[in-house]
Amino acid sequence: MSQKRLLLCCDMDRTVIPNGAQPEPGGSRELLADFCARPEVTLAYVTGRDRALAAEAIESFALPMPDYAITDVGTVLYRVQGGEWIESPEWMQHIAADWPGCVHEDVAHWLNDLAGLKLQEPDKQNTYKVSFYAENASPVLQLDVESRLQRHGLHANVIVSLDESSGTGLVDILPARANKYHAVRFLQQLLDYSDQEVIFAGDSGNDLEVLVSPIPSILVGNATDAIRREATQQSEAAQTSDRLFLAKANYAGGVLEGLQHFYDHV
């Protein structure tokens, strides 16, 4: 082991949480927890979940407690210490620059007359995350929302999606830089780690930007063929193929396989 320290950044759902259709290799989560307990390893979860749902998954799936957690689709960064989750004011200040002088209430107000939009429950909202249910989650709606926010001088990322289990349209509005890639970069710089001291693991579309970046990254084996193809093509185009590891094993097993590849051979 030549490396002194490692910042391991892991997506949660279907990366360390085995909540997909594929089976989990037996004992892999326990081995990953052992690895994360090493003193030279700092663990960060990077997830769309909010704090409560992240904590719930840690408990029910016996996941290792992280040192940091980037939650709510990248809008909140916590330092986790002795069971306490402490929000980083630095990250909040950083993403606030995309919404000069505006917060949740302003954005909600500017959009409240758009047909078919209804604000989600309060626990789905925060200062820099505005989430709606949408009757018709279409590209037209996305353009409408984007053009309104641009008129108010916001750099926003508008994510329109469909909750396939309920068939409900969802619209998430975030500062443009509140995404997994920027959050991982921010944490890396905050802790002063080099690219060689960071490893990321993920499985799906919102992990793609990190997967194909210069940060050494693991795509777990249970990812879809479409994501594997996309990650391979984009990393070739970005000349970062040597920093993308396509694991064969699923979930935590895939993370361990990638750690073996990057960490034990650097």
Ligand SMILES: [Mg+2]
């Ligand atoms: Mg995932």
